[in-house]
Amino acid sequence: MFSFKEYSREIVVTIVLFIILMLLRVIVAKLIRKFAKTSERLEHRTNLIIKYVHILMNILVLISLIVIWGVDTKDLFITISSIATVIGVAMFAQWSILSNITSGMILFFNFPFKIGDTIKIHDKDFPIEAEIEDISAFHVNLKTKEGEKIIFPNNLLLQKGISIIPAHFHEEKDFFD
Structure with missing residues (x-):
């Protein structure tokens, strides 16, 4: 049976993590938009970069939640490495897609x-x-x-x-x- 007392620490930390995620998403989006405005970038390009950063943040929060809720770190690393291996093998033929996405982000932030x-x-x-x-x-x-x-x-x-x-x-x- 699920008990709130038994998992109160995990519940509180999860709520705090989600609040931090929401705040960071707003702050990062504002910073990227400010950078885009000062460097005269277009709105749809800005939204694309914000989307990429939000995906990365969500992945990090997901990993944090797995650790917070007590998944054995050894099992977690085995699972992540297995998934990364499968994705790596599957994407090997599609390296240019990842290369173009990464290049698109570099062009957004660094090119004149x-x-x-x-x-x-x-x-x-x-x-x-x-x-x-x-x-x-x-x-x-x-x-x-x-x-x-x-x-x-x-x-x-x-x-x-x-x-x-x-x-x-x-x-x-x-x-x-």
């Missing part, structure tokens, strides 16, 4: 270009000069001067040299053409 910028991707076989139309979790949508739409994977964007072409450069170039 944004939607609307014109960039030149330095690729010896296929150089590209285009305007960034959108940056999603997996790829960047580009549009060339000729109107060609190019979808470029985020992980490749991090691997190539990139030049950001200033807006005034296009005006001067059009003036001389």
Whole structure:
């Protein structure tokens, strides 16, 4: 029979953990939105990053709850390592998906270009000069001067040299053409 007295410590710690989770989710979301506003990131990109961070926080809380409620840590680590192994084997063929998601987060927080910028991707076989139309979790949508739409994977964007072409450069170039 379940007794509140017997599990009062676990119940209190669980409630406190959920309150902390809710507060952290609000604080982290506000911090990410503030960063996005100061660095001129788009709203849907911001929401995607917030979603990723919330998933990570939920996983950490779930693991904490398992420990709080007395699951043997040895069994917990065996279970987690088994699940990680299965996921790792299953995702090995899909490494590019994880790589693109990670690259998308890096592009959000660290790269100096944004939607609307014109960039030149330095690729010896296929150089590209285009305007960034959108940056999603997996790829960047580009549009060339000729109107060609190019979808470029985020992980490749991090691997190539990139030049950001200033807006005034296009005006001067059009003036001389």
